[in-house]
Amino acid sequence: MNCVMLLRLQDHGIRSESGFSGNSSVSSVSVTIREKWRKIGKGKKAQKGNYGRMLALASHALAENGYILVTANGGMNQQRVAVCNAVAVARLLNSTLVVPKFLYSSIWRDVSQFGDIYQEEHFINYLTPDIRIVKELPKELQSLDLEAIGSVVTDVDISKEAKPSFYLKHIIPILLKNEIVHFLGFGHRLAFDPIPFQLQLDNKLWHPLIIYFYGIFYWIAINLPHIVSLSCLLACLPLFMSTLPNWGTSSRDFDADLDRFLVGSYAEPVKKQNKSRAKKASRYLALHLRFEIDMVAHSLCEFGGGDEERKELEAYREIHFPALTLLKKTKMLPTPAELREEGFCPLTPEETVLMLAALGFNWNTRVFVAGSQIYGGRSRMIALTSLYPELVTKENLLTLTELEPFMKFSSQLAALDFIGCTAADAFAMTDSGSQLSSLVSGFRIYYGGGKMPTIRPNKRRLSSIFMNNSTIEWRVFEQRIRKAVRQTKHIQPRPKARSMYRYPRCDECMCNMTISF
Structure with a gap:
């Protein structure tokens, strides 16, 4: 485990009061290391040099917390975001990332996997200095019933804007116990920059993580095979x-x-x-x-097609959006005219x-x-x-x-x-x-x-x-x-609580730091 990263997190008040549930030994080790670090160099002038970054890299090279398996849902763009977030989580938890898998969607009807769309070798090699990536799980883990042992984590278990402390508190114990966590779905998690800016600035050990939040999406080069x-x-x-x-x-x-x-x-x-x-x-x-029809049907709006259009879209919703169909039958929803007036169509x-x-x-x-x-x-x-x-x-x-x-x-x-x-x-x-x-x-x-406007x-x-x-x-x-x-067309700071994939730059962490890829 990256104890140095945990140490810095705890010093900034991010650790929960109860620590890692079911892993008191992990918590006690962190406390001991923190006390030792506070004694080292006490009363002496701080040494020069970017040791924090190198210590973080050394920690990741020497430690191992298990395997992160991600099965992304949605279309190509949703899956791409899930891959980027998976890289960030693997880096945060000091774990090995298995090349992500893609779920088959009844809407998109595509059986393509990661290597069919992206340069898999480039993806693995480029990230090697910071995280370990493998193409498949070790044989001893492949036969495990992940759901039975409690290693499956779905989008229902993770809020959309969950902070890194959530993963440190709830996911690390699973990794330490079972050696593997399977994120099923993992749609758009960690995309809204939940890390406080001050923590990003003060804690240089987060620096590599920031790079992945902002940069890894742009380094998964598309690999069209034809x-x-x-x-x-x-x-x-x-x-x-x-x-x-x-x-x-x-x-x-x-x-x-x-x-x-x-x-x-x-x-x-x-x-x-x-x-x-x-x-x-x-x-x-x-x-x-x-x-497209999925967008039109999901919007619950009307587009001038009369009864024929309403029947067609309702039939589509019953097949592809059953939860929305049930909600429409049991709740009083806005009318198509109201939806259009509010700009939802x-x-x-x-x-x-x-x-x-x-x-x-x-x-x-x-x-x-x-x-x-x-x-x-x-x-x-x-x-x-x-x-x-x-x-x-x-x-x-x-x-x-x-x-x-x-x-x-x-x-x-x-x-x-x-x-x-x-x-x-x-x-x-x-x-x-x-x-x-x-x-x-x-x-x-x-x-x-x-x-580029x-x-x-x-x-x-x-x-x-x-x-x-x-x-x-x-x-x-x-x-x-x-x-x-x-x-x-101009580069602007990212508004608060907006997706970093839509607004990939901000003054606080990109303009005031020298970052080289």
């Missing part, structure tokens, strides 16, 4: 000819870092192959149109095209649309394709032969969308709560140098504008839309 398709996508996107509103310096000035962090070493051959064409590259807008394709037009995107703007099957099909996309004829998707960019290997793997298709959106000169979302939109905007903030709509304000569109003049409509849509 290089031809990836090369085609990366080669085609920068060549879109478009006219975007003037936001200053093009993000092309920063594409070197983006390429490296997006796809790792795969970017180099593509760059060399397309070097002559890349000089002619212009700009394009990426749009994440979150209007996803923007429709029609509302999206009006927003883009009001923001100044003209008809010859090249738009890359990310997303899977839009609810309502082609008929629902008519407004968007009519006003923006230069609209493309990954399906347009890739030939059927190139796309075929991905067709049965929604997570790999989502990875293509992630690349297309992140590399764009401007990125627009229709739902700020979307995981893909959050991660893309965070990536662009982290590596964009303040030159993200368009984030305020749906509540937009709702009131759209509800009055029968009488409003276009010029007034433009003005109101621009006030209701937040355009962000």
Whole structure:
């Protein structure tokens, strides 16, 4: 166990009053070490040097607390966040991380595992100096009934914003007793920066942990196994000819870092192959149109389809969201009109095209649309394709032969969308709560140098504008839309209690420290 880390935690008042339940020996050892450390060097001038960091690394190299097994749920982006949080927990608990597994989802219907999407060897090797990662459990642990011995921890057991002290108090005893903890689900835990800023600043032993909270997401380079398709996508996107509103310096000035962090070493051959064409590259807008049936059904909103639409969405909810169906039958929930008025309904394709037009995107703007099957099909996309004829998707960019290997793997298709959106000169979302939109905007903030704008709509304000569109003049409509849509491109401190994946930088721990990867 990392006694040095526990010592510092306890000195800052994070240890619970009761200590680790069922492990009095662990608590007594921590107290003894703390007393000895207080005596060492008492009355002497503090020695220079960054010994705290090296002591932490030495402690992790010499000690071992067991194995962390994570089975992540959701789609590709939810799973990616779970992997990042698993790294942070393994580092905190001084344990070995098993390469994460992905749960099969009836919604996403994808059997892809970690190595099918990410560079597994790069993931293991890059983190080796700080945590140990193995591809599978030791044989003696593989046959254990983890649920029977109490080693399974679900999302129900962990609050969304649980602090590190929770893991030290409740998870360490399980690790010490059973040598393994299985986090089942682990959706979006540790993503809201629960560590007090003062502790981050004062306690340099947390420094490596901070790096993982802020940086590890950006180092899980996407590994699309079919290089031809990836090369085609990366080669085609920068060549879109478009006219975007003037936001200053093009993000092309920063594409070197983006390429490296997006796809790792795969970017180099593509760059060399397309070097002559890349000089002619212009700009394009990426749009994440979150209007798939799962989003539409879960919102409980109505979208103009009448009884047929209501019956279809209710049937979908009964299969995929049974808890929501039960809640709808037993509780008095807000009406669809009330939900829309409060901004809880996803923007429709029609509302999206009006927003883009009001923001100044003209008809010859090249738009890359990310997303899977839009609810309502082609008929629902008519407004968007009519006003923006230069609209493309990954399906347009890739030939059927190139796309075929991905067709049965929604997570790999989502990875293509992630690349297309992140590399764009401007990125627009229709739902700020979307995981893909959050991660893309965070990536662009982290590596964009303040030159990569993200368009984030305020749906509540937009709702009131759209509800009055029968009488409003276009010029007034433009003005109101621009006030209701937040355009962000500069690096800003993360607001309190906001996801660090959406806001990956803050003054307290990134700007005042020298961090090298």
